[in-house]
Amino acid sequence: MNDLVPIVVAGIAQGVPIFVVASGLTLIYGVLHVLNFAHGGFFLIGALIVTTTLQGPSLAAFGLSVLLAGVGVMLIGVVSEVAVFRPLYKAGSTVSFLGAFALFLALVGIALLIWGTNPRTVAYPEALNGSFDVGGARVGQYDLALVAVGGVIAAGLYLLLTRTSLGTRVRAVSHDRTMALALGIRVQRVSTSIFAIGAFLAGVAGALIAPVSSIDESLALSSDYMLPAFIVIIVGGLGSVPGALIAALALGVLESALFRVAPSLSGFSYYLVVALFLMFRPQGIFGSPSRSTQMAR
Amino acid sequence: MxxxxxxxxxxxxxxxxxxxxxxxxxxxxxxxxxxxxxxxxxxxxxxxxxxxxxxxxxxxxxxxxxxxxxxxxxxxxxxxxxxxxxxxxxxxxxxxxxxxxxxxxxxxxxxxxxxxxxxxxxxxxxxxxxxxxxxxxxxxxxxxxxxxxxxxxxxxxxxxxxxxxxxxxxxxxxxxxxxxxxxxxxxxxxxxxxxxxxxxxxxxxxxxxxxxxxxxxxxxxxxxxxxxxxxxxxxxxxxxxxxxxxxxxxxxxxxxxxxxxxxxxxxxILGAIVLIWSQTLISNLLHDSSMFVGLLLLVIVIALPQGLVSLPGRVRNRRRASGPPSIPPAPTGSLADESVPDGSPVSAGDEEALR
The missing domain is CATH 1.10.3470 (ABC transporter involved in vitamin B12 uptake, BtuC)
Structure with a gap:
């Protein structure tokens, strides 16, 4: 028990930023059918904005810069959707994916130009710097805060998707784009909105990990956050937000447990899990078997 | 060729x-x-x-x-x-x-x-x-x-x-x-x-x-x-x-x-040479070339999805399209020429496919 609590909390805390990034990715995939590779760039820029805007150690200042990072990245996301993805939509998903890749390179390059190559760090907000004593085990306050934030974001997304008219339209478009168009849904506007939300989440996730990680351009494709996010949406099933949530938290806990039990294996758990899923359930937890996965069998 | x-x-x-x-x-x-x-x-x-x-x-x-x-x-x-x-x-x-x-x-x-x-x-x-x-x-x-x-x-x-x-x-x-x-x-x-x-x-x-x-x-x-x-x-x-x-x-x-x-x-082949030389030349001038590589790729993906090799064909087509309508020269065994009796331009991709 004493060992279990910190493992689970640390695992969930690690899974939360991954889930926040992955939920945006999976939403964008559901609506636009593009795996938005540029998300790594959004994530990196979110973290970098915090290094610039954060003034002082107070919790309010930190919260404000997290929001600023989210909004700033959201603007970049909207501009890139209109400028890059809209013209490419007709050309098919491979070309869009390459467009996303080009955007990724350009965003990372621009970030390097603005913030330089030196790694940056951000201090923990003062109020969250300590640790709690839970049943004799020490649990970091920041980790607990991450768990709470993750809960809020998951609940917010759930309400957004099920209780608002935008959410209904998003689900309609990702279910059947042509039918949604025929019913008079402005699909382009839904695409832009979902891209804005996804980018906002990526910016927030980047901002949230700023105190935990050293921030340089390798963050855009780091094996701690971005690659697991891509793996999580494959394991959870492309387009499924609940799948992304379950996969992110489960994999976070697994990774954190492995780190304690068998440190030499840590870092590999994501890759092992995705390999197992591909062997036995290529469509992921909640995905439906697509034409291509059916063919593969 | x-x-x-x-x-x-x-x-x-x-x-x-x-x-x-x-x-x-x-x-x-x-x-x-x-x-x-x-x-x-x-x-x-x-x-x-x-x-x-x-x-x-x-x-x-x-x-x-x-x-x-x-x-x-x-x-x-x-x-x-x-x-x-x-x-x-x-x-x-x-x-x-x-x-x-x-x-x-x-x-x-x-x-x-x-x-x-x-x-x-x-x-x-x-x-x-x-x-x-x-x-x-x-x-x-x-x-x-x-x-x-x-x-x-x-x-x-x-x-x-x-x-x-x-x-x-x-x-x-x-x-x-x-x-x-x-x-x-x-x-x-x-x-x-x-x-x-x-x-x-x-x-x-x-x-x-x-x-x-x-x-x-x-x-x-x-x-x-x-x-x-x-x-x-x-x-x-x-x-x-x-x-x-x-x-x-x-x-x-x-x-x-x-x-x-x-x-x-x-x-x-062309792409590799262009990339290596532009990287070498840019990094002589500036510290980092990655942004330019990204932007270059962005322009190519959006404006020239077939890459630089399609440039001559595109230029030719544009010239043919803007010039006076003329009947193309007699075909020399190429299907591509026969398929355009009205002299309308064929995109580079189509030509490639027909060959």
């Missing part, structure tokens, strides 16, 4: 013009360049091979791989490990071993990863490269960040290369040979099957092509030649480090292919 092909079908069938082209370049380049520009050309030659091998997968078979660095790195590390344990092994044998190791790894990986397709498949290839990159740090005999040094002293057959000029001749000879092999593959029925699988896997399957086998073979061929390129680069630079497995490499080689365009055989 096509005009030569029409007049002398034997030339294109046997790919003699590819060999002659590389021989001419090999002889002429040292006349005009020396010192560090010649070394840049040597690097560019390695990237030409790497880009061509990536194009086998991406351009011919339609499989997008974000982890080509995995095979590039496997080649370099295989060579380094053989050199450490048996330094007297001839370099050409090392190249063969590198190709073989990479081909086996690629085939096994492909059998798993091909259960997905499209973007998911691309992510899996990326994961493969990252796992290998992580392994170089975790496995002690791969030496982590330190890597391997002293690969200059690899024997080619019995003696090591002694000068930059020797390195150039050796590199261009290996690259030319490999590209020639690819040309033969491109013209063969296997190459045709790859393009059929790219264009429509379902129809190819209905026509009796074993889609899975074609894809796995394409993956193995691509990996083998990428490994040769990696080993050549390791030998030229003398150093092997985890950087050769990094995503930057996988990304850049895709950029090279896309800049050149993969609708024609020579596209990736």
């Amino acid at each position: 096509t005009t030569i092909g029409r007049r002398f079908p034997v030339v294109t069938r046997s790919g003699v013009h590819v060999l002659i082209g590389f021989a001419v370049v090999a002889v002429l380049m040292p006349v005009f360049f020396g010192g560090s520009p010649l070394f840049t050309w040597t690097t560019a030659a390695v990237w030409v091979l790497f880009a061509m091998s990536t194009s086998v997968l991406f351009g011919w078979t339609g499989l997008l791989s974000f982890g080509q660095a995995a095979f590039f790195g496997i080649g370099a590390y295989t060579m380094a490990l053989i050199h450490e344990n048996r330094p007297e092994t001839p370099g050409l044998v090392m190249l063969l071993a590198a190709a073989l190791v990479a081909a086996v790894v690629a085939a096994v990986f492909a059998l798993f990863a091909l259960r997905t397709s499209g973007a998911e498949f691309a992510i899996l290839t990326l994961v493969l490269a990252q796992v290998l990159w992580l392994l170089t740090y975790r496995v002690s005999w791969l030496k982590g960040e330190d890597g391997f040094h002293g690969l200059f002293s690899v024997n080619i057959i019995s003696n090591p290369l002694t000068s930059d000029l020797d390195l150039w001749y050796y590199t261009i000879a290996v690259v030319g040979f490999c590209v020639w092999l690819l040309w033969l593959l491109h013209r063969s029925t296997a190459g045709m099957a790859m393009r059929a699988v790219r264009d429509d896997p379902w129809r190819s399957a209905a026509l009796g092509i074993n889609v899975r086998r074609v894809q796995v073979c394409a993956f193995a061929v691509s990996a083998a030649l990428s490994a040769v390129a990696g080993a050549l680069l390791a030998q030229g630079q003398g150093v092997v480090s985890p950087g050769m497995l990094s995503f930057a490499i996988s990304g850049e080689i895709l950029v090279a292919c896309l800049i050149g365009g993969m609708s024609r055989f020579g596209g990736p």
Whole structure:
């Protein structure tokens, strides 16, 4: 028990930023059918904005810069959707994916130009710097805060998707784009909105990990956050937000447990899990078997 | 190329013009360049091979791989490990071993990863490269960040290369040979099957092509030649480090292919040369070239999705479209000309398809 609590909390805390990034990715995939590779760039820029805007150690200042990072990245996301993805939509998903890749390179390059190559760090907000004593085990306050934030974001997304008219339209478009168009849904506007939300989440996730990680351009494709996010949406099933949530938290806990039990294996758990899923359930937890996965069998 | 092909079908069938082209370049380049520009050309030659091998997968078979660095790195590390344990092994044998190791790894990986397709498949290839990159740090005999040094002293057959000029001749000879092999593959029925699988896997399957086998073979061929390129680069630079497995490499080689365009055989060759030289020139002026590479790629993907090789065709079409409507010259056995009785422009892609 004493060992279990910190493992689970640390695992969930690690899974939360991954889930926040992955939920945006999976939403964008559901609506636009593009795996938005540029998300790594959004994530990196979110973290970098915090290094610039954060003034002082107070919790309010930190919260404000997290929001600023989210909004700033959201603007970049909207501009890139209109400028890059809209013209490419007709050309098919491979070309869009390459467009996303080009955007990724350009965003990372621009970030390097603005913030330089030196790694940056951000201090923990003062109020969250300590640790709690839970049943004799020490649990970091920041980790607990991450768990709470993750809960809020998951609940917010759930309400957004099920209780608002935008959410209904998003689900309609990702279910059947042509039918949604025929019913008079402005699909382009839904695409832009979902891209804005996804980018906002990526910016927030980047901002949230700023105190935990050293921030340089390798963050855009780091094996701690971005690659697991891509793996999580494959394991959870492309387009499924609940799948992304379950996969992110489960994999976070697994990774954190492995780190304690068998440190030499840590870092590999994501890759092992995705390999197992591909062997036995290529469509992921909640995905439906697509034409291509059916063919593969 | 096509005009030569029409007049002398034997030339294109046997790919003699590819060999002659590389021989001419090999002889002429040292006349005009020396010192560090010649070394840049040597690097560019390695990237030409790497880009061509990536194009086998991406351009011919339609499989997008974000982890080509995995095979590039496997080649370099295989060579380094053989050199450490048996330094007297001839370099050409090392190249063969590198190709073989990479081909086996690629085939096994492909059998798993091909259960997905499209973007998911691309992510899996990326994961493969990252796992290998992580392994170089975790496995002690791969030496982590330190890597391997002293690969200059690899024997080619019995003696090591002694000068930059020797390195150039050796590199261009290996690259030319490999590209020639690819040309033969491109013209063969296997190459045709790859393009059929790219264009429509379902129809190819209905026509009796074993889609899975074609894809796995394409993956193995691509990996083998990428490994040769990696080993050549390791030998030229003398150093092997985890950087050769990094995503930057996988990304850049895709950029090279896309800049050149993969609708024609020579596209990736052009792309690799443009990429290496623009990177060299830009980084002489500025600290970092990655933003320009990204922006260049963005412009190409949006404005010129067929790559630089499609530029002449586009210009021609635009001129034809804006000029007075004229009947095209009498066809010389080409289907493309017959299909446009009203003189309307044919896009480069259509022409390619009809040939």
